[in-house]
Amino acid sequence: MGQYWKIFNISRREIGQLEGGLKFGEFFFNKQKFLVRSLTIPFESPKLLAYYKLVPERTYEKGLLSLPNELLLEIINYARFATGHFTDFACFAITCRRILILSRHSLHSDKAVEAAGWYGCRIACIGDYARIDDLPDQIMNATQRAQLKKTAESHEDGEAYAGLLSRGDKFTSLYLGMNTWPLALRQRLHSMTKGDRSLYCAAVSVTYPHRDNWALFNVTKKVYVRASALAELAGKPADEQPFLPNCRVDLGHALLLRIAWSYDDSVALQTDIDIHRGPWAGDRFFISTMDRPAPWYNSDFLLKGWTDVSDEIVKDLKEIYEDDADILEGPVIEMEDWDITYFDCDQ
Template sequence: MGQYWRFLNLDRREHTRARGYRYKLGEFFGDGITNRNIALRLCRLRSLPNMPRIQPSGAESTNIERPGRSLLVLPNEILYHITDGIETLEDFACFAATCHICWDLCASTLEVSIKHMVSWAGSRIIRLGDYMQNDDLPAGILTEAQRAELDAAVPDESSQGRPVSLYEFAGDHYRSAVMSPDFFDITYAYIRPLEKRGIEGAPLAAIRKMCTPVEATVLRNLSKKLYVRADTIDELNKEVQPRCGGNEPFSLGEALVGRICWSSDPSCAMPEHCEDITRGPWAGDAFDITSMEIFQKEADLSRWVDAKDEVCEALRRYLDGY
């Protein structure tokens, strides 16, 4: 017996299922693809590079003074307010790419906008089973407005009067997210429109460079200040390899998904040792995947807890059924 599952990004109102038609937890958890694809979406992106100022051949210096008669004679504060009326990322990027002055002025906003569109880093994530009940969700994962929206949803004729569940609501009202093992597939939907608008050269190269994930060496639960290192999972793989024909069954993706599944029913098409997977203690928390170097620079590690013991113990249990 088993139920179907969706990944939900609660903050961005996006959802996705497992690849193909393998929607039951026991069917996709060990497929080596689905969980890794979710982890890829959580990877932090790099900073937006500066546009290089190209020195003309033979010139002693590059003249970057503002022209005497142009839009650029306006103060930066006025130039920035011009962008208030720009509604799309493509238009904003086009404005930024017009010159170095506009690029420097808009770079921080452009970086935040692109990162928000491309990466799920920092978002609240849950893997929701379709046997869930709305009165049995993890505490606090819906705001009052989101709860009111869900309660007001009108069930279809086949529901027989049953309220619309969050699982069903997300399938109807959340955007479908791109999942792929290749980050190019994820960024294509955002970069291709820029190419069509004529953005090329240094501005496009800078955006492409930013849309490259940092080294994925640590998964962070930002809500609970827990973390799991990739080398911890590597050591676990070495331990279990003899049982897996020499394969490496786990990644940070399995470490994540094994803790964020949630349903009101324990059926998951997995062995009896795995009932707890459907009551994930991290379900609905915010996550990112970054490098240990960045982590150590940004955070006081004494305030964080290494969750390797609980994660590895859970993964060993999941392996018992394969």
């Protein structure tokens, strides 16, 4: 019958969404919207960037805004953690230009965590025939495997999926704009003035501009895969990055090729590649542009010791697709349209 697969966030004890079927050979040929979006770090919205440039800075001689930046940053950090969610913190941040500018880094970092919820996390695609004792150390070390074995013994799914379901089977969802906000937050917008509402939506919105240097980064191995290499493989080199909406293959396929793990080699694919022994299973990832360090990483981390492995991924994809250009350059297989633009709630 073959084995089923699930995508696990080892760090957060969550399960992701796989579209197209339960067997590897079924979902692999579909676009995996969740997997790609959950790792892709957004840019600031054009409206917010324009606001920074157009609104002149004021000088205050008294009141809260007369305090030095160091003290204001302390207040901002307190508000950031007291509110508990970046959409609430954004209400405080837009109160005036100076506060917004001082909040810029914190707001963007928090938004990256929300929009790219699996960014920097340890991820693996695990088959239900996987065994706990066979898990590599980057997924579970010896101590963790022993604990997992005890936990799995009393769980209804036992050691299926290497017992990882016993650690938690919470499904996570994407941040797709205000349609995913709680009702109370959406109602708050109606109490704002038009100007505040426009600025607020710019502050919390996400956008993924078309650049030619988006890539999937494996932080653990310090290797990366260029979206442009996959666009060229699909015969559409000018397709919009990072999501490559018109290409048969994308960065999600590159990731799935390397993060699958199971004791059993059944992947419902005709290939000699040992997909079930993925060398990246349990590693940490994110998707960003080559010239932009991700939040929380040093500004020069992309420039030192990283290796481009795009050619290796392209080679394996060609083998799986039997180097058939008609198929590789064919129409996209996906369940739903991509939601990749920043949302606007001025209406």
